């Protein structure tokens with residue numbers, strides 16, 4: 652809570668990469684890690700555009716058990732090796748308690764997905780690690796519930812937290828989720844933690860992702876996390892909300908310009 656700590660939290664991931672404070676964190680990458688060839692293309696794109704944080708899931712929560720569920724630990728080891736060689740930091744989802752230890756040495760930021768925001772055992776386990784946790788808002792979770800979940804990790808001893816607005820389920824069917832940009836100024840006022848916006852899952856429609864990303868920055872977000880892939884049409888998951896590299900490069904430029912206007 653801001654009542655307890657007024658100063659904004661700045662997370663230092665090392666090698667000059669920070670989240671929070673007086674800079675805009677940009678994190679991009681595919682929904683799923685698919686192959687070394689795919690990672691190489693995404694990494695080249697990120698490095699060329701000065702982005703230091705790469706997202707990508709190796710354990711994927713899928714609505715259907717028959718959908719691609721990720722490359723698992725082996726994929727994460729490759730992800731880590733390739734990212735390290737290029738000075739990139741890794742953000743990737745942890746789905747269960749047993750994975751925390753297995754993944755620990757290969758991640759820079761543990762992502763807790765919207766389906767696990769209230770997995771209290773997982774939050775307890777992450778309270779005991781020394782790495783930042785990117786905590787997504789639950790699919791039908793209130794702002795207060797997100798903050799309570801953050802409190803689980805925090806009270807367990809891990810104060811390295813990032814709050815993420817990624818859209819909530821509402822009556823609206825025109826978009827995948829309803830990106831609740833109201834949450835950004837409210838979370839910033841209530842909490843000292845960095846707040847980031849995920850417009851990809853927030854709206855779910857590729858052509859509108861850049862607009863909502865820029866709106867997130869103007870709403871006061873400390874960072875944006877979005878999905879990009881060389882050929883979104885062939886992505887193993889979430890292709891419909893994934894930017895190609897041209898769209899991504901344009902968005903990166905515009906994010907930096909809009910951030911200067913704040």
Ligand code: PEP
Nearest residue numbers: 682764765766787817852
């Ligand atoms: C993801 O980041 O690819 C993801 C599954 O996100 P969420 O948990 O917000 O649905």
Ligand code: MN
Nearest residue numbers: 682878888889
């Ligand atoms: Mn996704």
